[in-house]
Structures are given as C-alpha cells and as structure tokens.
Amino acid sequence: MAFSITILGNSSAKPTLNAHPSAQVVNLNEQYYLVDAGEGVQQQLIRRGINPLRLRAVFISHLHGDHCFGLFPLISTLGLMGKQTPLDVYAPAPMGEILDYHLRYFDSDLPFEVKWHEVRTTEHCIVMENSTLEVWSIPLRHRVPTAGYLFKEKQPGLNVDKFKITKYGLSIAQVVAAKRGEDITLEDGTTIANEELTYIPYEARSYAYLSDTAFSAKAAERVRGVDLLYHEATYSKSEEQWAKGRGHSTTTEAAKVATKAEAGRLIIGHFSSRYKDYDALVEECRTIFPNTYIAAEGETFKIEEKRNR
Amino acid sequence: MAFSITILGNSSAKPTLNAHPSAQVVNLNEQYYLVDAGEGVQQQLIRRGINPLRLRAVFISHLHGDHCFGLFPLISTLGLMGKQTPLDVYAPAPMGEILDYHLRYFDSDLPFEVKWHEVRTTEHCIVMENSTLEVWSIPLRHRVPTAGYLFKEKQPGLNVDKFKITKYGLSIAQVVAAKRGEDITLEDGTTIANEELTYIPYEARSYAYLSDTAFSAKAAERVRGVDLLYHEATYSKSEEQWAKGRGHSTTTEAAKVATKAEAGRLIIGHFSSRYKDYDALVEECRTIFPNTYIAAEGETFKIEEKRNR
Numbered sequence: 001m002a003f004s005i006t007i008l009g010n011s012s013a014k015p016t017l018n019a020h021p022s023a024q025v026v027n028l029n030e031q032y033y034l035v036d037a038g039e040g041v042q043q044q045l046i047r048r049g050i051n052p053l054r055l056r057a058v059f060i061s062h063l064h065g066d067h068c069f070g071l072f073p074l075i076s077t078l079g080l081m082g083k084q085t086p087l088d089v090y091a092p093a094p095m096g097e098i099l100d101y102h103l104r105y106f107d108s109d110l111p112f113e114v115k116w117h118e119v120r121t122t123e124h125c126i127v128m129e130n131s132t133l134e135v136w137s138i139p140l141r142h143r144v145p146t147a148g149y150l151f152k153e154k155q156p157g158l159n160v161d162k163f164k165i166t167k168y169g170l171s172i173a174q175v176v177a178a179k180r181g182e183d184i185t186l187e188d189g190t191t192i193a194n195e196e197l198t199y200i201p202y203e204a205r206s207y208a209y210l211s212d213t214a215f216s217a218k219a220a221e222r223v224r225g226v227d228l229l230y231h232e233a234t235y236s237k238s239e240e241q242w243a244k245g246r247g248h249s250t251t252t253e254a255a256k257v258a259t260k261a262e263a264g265r266l267i268i269g270h271f272s273s274r275y276k277d278y279d280a281l282v283e284e285c286r287t288i289f290p291n292t293y294i295a296a297e298g299e300t301f302k303i304e305e306k307r308n309r
Numbered sequence: 310m311a312f313s314i315t316i317l318g319n320s321s322a323k324p325t326l327n328a329h330p331s332a333q334v335v336n337l338n339e340q341y342y343l344v345d346a347g348e349g350v351q352q353q354l355i356r357r358g359i360n361p362l363r364l365r366a367v368f369i370s371h372l373h374g375d376h377c378f379g380l381f382p383l384i385s386t387l388g389l390m391g392k393q394t395p396l397d398v399y400a401p402a403p404m405g406e407i408l409d410y411h412l413r414y415f416d417s418d419l420p421f422e423v424k425w426h427e428v429r430t431t432e433h434c435i436v437m438e439n440s441t442l443e444v445w446s447i448p449l450r451h452r453v454p455t456a457g458y459l460f461k462e463k464q465p466g467l468n469v470d471k472f473k474i475t476k477y478g479l480s481i482a483q484v485v486a487a488k489r490g491e492d493i494t495l496e497d498g499t500t501i502a503n504e505e506l507t508y509i510p511y512e513a514r515s516y517a518y519l520s521d522t523a524f525s526a527k528a529a530e531r532v533r534g535v536d537l538l539y540h541e542a543t544y545s546k547s548e549e550q551w552a553k554g555r556g557h558s559t560t561t562e563a564a565k566v567a568t569k570a571e572a573g574r575l576i577i578g579h580f581s582s583r584y585k586d587y588d589a590l591v592e593e594c595r596t597i598f599p600n601t602y603i604a605a606e607g608e609t610f611k612i613e614e615k616r617n618r
Binding site for chain 2: 070
C-alpha cells in the first residue's frame with residue numbers, strides 16, 4: 001500500500017523565485033491529504049500531477065499566510081472543477097470565521113460543502129480517523145497557536161499463511177475466521193492457535209509534520225518511532241537566538257528532535273529566504289542525525305512497507 | 310519618459326501549469342502601478358525584476374478571485390519587507406470589508422497603512438490623479454460589478470525651442486514664463502506669441518485595461534484614441550454565445566472594440582484554460598484589427614513617445 005509524501009513548497013514566508021511556501025501532499029493508498037496550503041498550492045498540485053479533486057482533506061498547521069493563503073484560491077478552483085463531495089478542512093480557530101468570510105465574498109455558490117473541523121493546538125488527540133488512517137494533532141511552540149500532525153497508518157489486517165491453509169486444509173470460512181484473529185478447530189478436534197496461522201503483513205507506518213515550531217522535546221516524545229519526520233529548520237545552527245525569538249528551529253534543533261524521537265528519517269524544510277543553497281543546512285543536521293534529507297520541492301518521500309516475513 | 314506595461318499573468322480563472330491569473334504592471338516614469346492581482350502575483354513581480362516595494366498603488370477590476378487573490382499575500386509580504394508608506398488600493402466594494410478582514414486575521418501589525426479607495430463601477434470618472442497621470446474608471450459588463458481602467462498620461466509641459474531662445478535672446482525668466490504658456494514681450498516692445506516659442510515635446514499617451522467584460526460599445530467610446538488597449542478575449546470567435554453567458558468576450562469582440570476605439574495596438578489576454586496555443590486567437594483578431602498581439606506573460610509593451618518635431 002502506497003504511503004508517500006510529496007513536497008509542494010519548502011520556503012518560509014518571504015517568497016523567492018523558485019521556492020513556494022509550505023505545502024505537501026500525503027498519499028496513503030491513493031487517498032490524498034494536503035498538509036498546509038501556501039500561496040500557489042493549486043498550481044503546485046498540477047505541477048506534480050496531482051488532481052486537486054482527489055484531495056480528501058486539508059490540514060492547516062496555523063494561520064500564518066504562508067501556510068494557508070493558497071487554500072482559498074484552491075477552494076474556488078475546486079468549485080469551478082465541479083467538486084461535489086465535501087472538503088474537510090482541519091485547522092485551528094478562527095479558520096471557521098475566515099472560511100465563512102471567504103465563502104460569503106468569493107464563493108457563495110460552491111457546488112460542494114467546506115467543512116471546518118477545529119484543531120485545538122494545546123491537545124494531542126486524534127483529529128481525523130478512517131479505516132486506514134489516524135491523524136493526530138501535535139501541540140507546537142510557535143508565535144500563534146500551531147499544531148503539527150502525525151499521520152499514523154492503522155495496523156493492517158492479518159494475513160493467513162498459504163502454506164498453513166494447505167497443511168491444515170482450511171475452508172474459506174476458517175480462513176476468514178483466522179483473519180479475524182480467531183483460533184481454528186479442525187475436523188479432528190485439534191485447535192490451531194491463531195498465531196500459528198496468521199501474520200501481520202507489515203508494520204503500520206507513520207509520518208509527522210512539525211512546522212512551524214521552536215524546539216519541543218514534548219513534540220519529539222509524541223512522535224516517537226515515526227518513520228519519516230518533517231521538521232522545520234528555518235535557520236542555520238548559528239542563528240539559534242534569532243530562531244527562538246521567532247518561534248522557529250535551527251538545523252541542530254530539528255536533528256535533536258529526530259534523534260529524541262528515534263525517527264527513521266528526517267526531512268527539513270521551511271527555509272528562510274536568506275539561504276540559497278540548502279546543502280550546508282542538511283550537513284549541519286547530519287552531524288547529529290545522519291539520515292537527514294532536504295524536503296526539496298517536487299520530491300516524493302516513500303515510506304516502504306516493513307515486511308515481517 | 311517610460312510608459313510600459315508588463316504582463317504578469319494572462320489566464321482566466323482555472324489555473325494551468327504555465328499561466329498565471331490576471332495581473333500586470335504599468336510603469337509610468339518609473340512609478341509602478343499594479344493592475345489586478347491574481348494568485349502568485351508577488352512571485353511574478355520578482356520573476357520580472359520588479360521590487361514589490363516600488364508599487365505606488367494597486368487597481369483591482371472586480372472581486373473575482375483570479376483578479377485579486379494575490380493581493381493579500383502581497384500585503385503580508387510588503388509588511389515583512391518593512392514597507393512604511395501607505396499602499397493605495399483602488400477597487401470596487403466590498404473590498405474595504407475584505408481588507409479589514411484580512412488585516413484583522415492575518416496582518417494586524419503591518420508597518421504601513423492599506424488605504425482602500427472605492428471605485429464605483431457604474432461611473433466613468435477619475436479615480437486617481439497625480440502630477441503625471443490620471444486613472445479613469447471604465448464601467449464594464451461582467452457578472453459582478455467591474456471596472457476597467459484608463460491610464461492617461463498628463464499632457465507634458467511645454468518645451469521652449471532652443472533656436473528661438475538664441476534668436477530672441479531670451480532670459481531665464483522669459484524661458485520660464487514661456488514654459489508656463491505666456492507670450493513674451495522683448496526689450497524692443499515686440500510681443501512673441503507663445504506658440505512661436507514653444508512646442509509640446511510629445512503627445513500624452515494612454516493605456517486601457519478592459520477585463521473582464523462582455524462586448525461594450527460604450528467602453529470602446531470611453532477609451533477612444535487609446536495608444537495601447539488590453540482587451541480580454543477569453544474565448545475564440547466560435548464561442549460567442551458561451552462568452553456572452555459568462556460576461557466575457559471573444560477574439561472578434563475584442564477586435565471590434567479596438568477598431569471602434571481607434572486604438573493604436575490591441576493586446577489580448579485572460580484566455581480560457583481550454584486554449585493551449587494562443588496564435589489562433591490572435592489571428593482571429595487580426596482579420597479585423599491587424600495590430601493585435603498576445604499579452605504574453607513576461608512581455609513588456611512600451612508606448613513610445615510620439616514626437617511632434
């Protein structure tokens with residue numbers, strides 16, 4: 001099952017010629033979720049071959065313009081495209097008021113509903129859940145109320161070992177029961193423990209988005225064991241005091257969070273416009289957390305299935 | 310004195326990969342005016358080498374998103390850039406309310422003032438004036454209240470003929486008086502008519518922006534004699550009924566307005582996303598109005614001084 005993150009924008013608030021503000025798409029089994037929506041996100045979606053109509057929901061970390069100004073044009077365009085199903089928007093307050101205003105002035109005749117779900121930025125809880133996914137809010141430390149998001153794949157269902165089906169001559173009904181986790185009693189009265197028949201096809205995977213934020217040990221704890229961690233690294237390690245004052249992180253701080261979280265991989269973004277070359281930033285991280293990469297625009301980071309057998 | 314128009318975006322509402330929504334910059338003597346502000350306009354300004362801090366005012370034709378969604382991120386960025394002087398925004402109502410909302414939620418601590426000036430879209434009048442320029446509103450026929458804009462350079466001041474200065478031995482005071490339009494009385498009592506001494510260095514120039522609009526003969530009259538006319542041509546001539554229903558124009562209609570207005574040149578834009586190649590559109594115009602060009606993104610159209618001598 002696909003689980004990947006495509007970076008649509010990795011810059012901070014001041015736009016530059018070739019960098020777009022924060023936005024990315026999480027693809028879990030061809031279900032697409034937009035995380036932050038900086039200006040130009042609809043064009044960035046097209047550029048990366050993602051039909052905006054395929055978005056199931058939008059998650060906004062906080063109400064700074066570089067994280068949400070692209071949401072409103074996107075909504076208008078989805079209207080022009082004839083979207084029928086609701087668009088769920090998960091965001092801190094007062095996004096509800098802002099959406100009301102937007103709809104009143106610009107999109108009073110949308111063919112679909114925009115449903116705002118309030119994300120409380122002080123709470124670590126499930127904000128969205130469906131059959132394959134849980135999305136958790138992660139309280140962050142920024143200048144305005146801000147939530148990170150943890151995308152946790154649900155544990156995939158049990159598979160039944162083909163060799164055991166043959167060995168014990170299991171019926172279809174017995175295979176279905178085993179998939180439900182039941183022990184199986186054979187015709188001769190023998191009971192086979194479920195663990196002998198089944199296996200978990202792969203471990204559930206996870207992705208965390210922590211931006212914008214100053215260093216937060218608590219956030220690191222809350223994403224412990226995450227396979228792929230996006231952490232903002234707006235500034236170089238030499239700018240620690242400046243970063244702190246702005247509610248942002250340095251490269252070093254991003255790497256420390258990844259280390260503390262025991263993350264599989266770290267990707268860094270939300271770079272200040274002062275940096276033209278991100279290689280030095282990623283190298284700073286790698287001295288602490290070697291498995292660090294630039295969240296380069298257009299790049300897709302796949303989280304592979306970890307097979308148990 | 311420079312008078313030029315740089316196209317930042319020429320597409321209609323549905324974004325495509327390589328086209329941006331409506332936006333352009335009028336440069337009159339290094340004073341920059343933004344006309345419409347579709348999404349991404351701040352990045353388009355950078356792409357064309359125009360520092361957003363140099364914008365003196367913004368003119369918005371109407372409150373459809375593809376003509377104004379870029380204004381709000383631009384305002385935020387001007388704040389980050391430390392703009393101190395007011396930004397004048399000329400736009401139909403309720404832009405004042407919308408700006409209030411934007412400032413309240415996103416830019417409550419801007420270092421500069423955003424001044425909204427209401428443009429009444431039913432009136433043909435001067436909406437802005439300074440020492441070199443008048444900007445007139447042109448009522449248009451669209452689905453929502455919409456104004457075009459006519460940028461009329463003021464008649465340049467009189468020049469005094471150098472040969473006449475020598476011939477009559479004019480003093481500096483006499484030259485200054487002649488520039489004011491006065492007749493000059495020489496020491497011998499002879500009066501020299503002002504017309505003999507002076508000339509207008511070049512005719513005042515003009516640029517009109519008519520978008521979005523259905524065909525309007527009245528608009529054509531109001532821009533009569535314009536040097537450069539931007540007229541929307543959202544659709545090909547075969548789509549006349551569709552265009553009418555949407556409050557838009559076809560190529561043929563744009564060319565008819567240019568003909569009726571006796572425009573110097575016509576540039577067409579605001580193309581529907583269905584057209585991948587604009588050459589056919591411009592050819593349709595040229596059968597009626599040969600001096601037609603595509604308002605191609607990044608292109609700068611200069612209006613040269615027409616010298617009298």
